[in-house]
Amino acid sequence: MKSSVDGTLAALADPTRRGVVELLRKRPYRASEIADAMATSRPAMSRHLRVLRKTGLVEERELPEDARVRVYQLRQKPFAELRSWVEEVEALWTDQLQAFKAHAEQRRPRRP
Amino acid sequence: MKSSVDGTLAALADPTRRGVVELLRKRPYRASEIADAMATSRPAMSRHLRVLRKTGLVEERELPEDARVRVYQLRQKPFAELRSWVEEVEALWTDQLQAFKAHAEQRRPRRP
DNA sequence: ACAGTCGTGAACGATTGGGTTAACTATTAC
């Protein structure tokens, strides 16, 4: 059973791709703009965008007035899934602390 | 400027390490228990735990009654930071959609 | 038709990352 966040985390692990995500927070950008903004070559960026597409983090559409350019835009679903995964992990802390205290108290410190 | 989440995401990108995190949600475990649970060798797990330690995702402590064993436990801070990063990205969607609609409307479809 | 632009794909090289086995240290048990 592979979690739905595993592709997302792998995609976001790369600093360039994370930069793309942060860029696309503002507004949709075309591929070449993204490459320029991240100071990477277009072939390299093309592959990064492919990864982001396959994991569903971004969505591509065609610009109506110029069929050569592809405009990229964020998709919310993977982020929502990632957030709920993190929240799930975080949810256990109070219990975790209780368990730790309970464990620590039943042990006596060893002598120095 | 490197974000505080970049180490976190890199650490969580590996399935084994993510498995460790999910295991540690329940309670603290000792290193060898973790290795057994993930079905990986102890040296391999040792290195994974080192990564998790350096990024602050886990915390190591010594077992009082046996100084050989190291018990690992989650730390909340990086998860909180990751969650707030995701929330920041998510926060822009309504604006994003508005921007998209505005953009789309000012363009007329090209002729077939 | 021709030149220029947008983006992708392919082939190469370099780097990184994870796994393995084999020492090695520190601690505990006998």
Add this chain to the structure above:
DNA sequence: GTAATAGTTAACCCAATCGTTCACGACTGT
């Protein structure tokens, strides 16, 4: 004391990944 255990470190191998350059197909403008 010696033997056994917990965990890490070191040296090596293999696979995946990222960037580059070059070539290509699709489209646009003139």
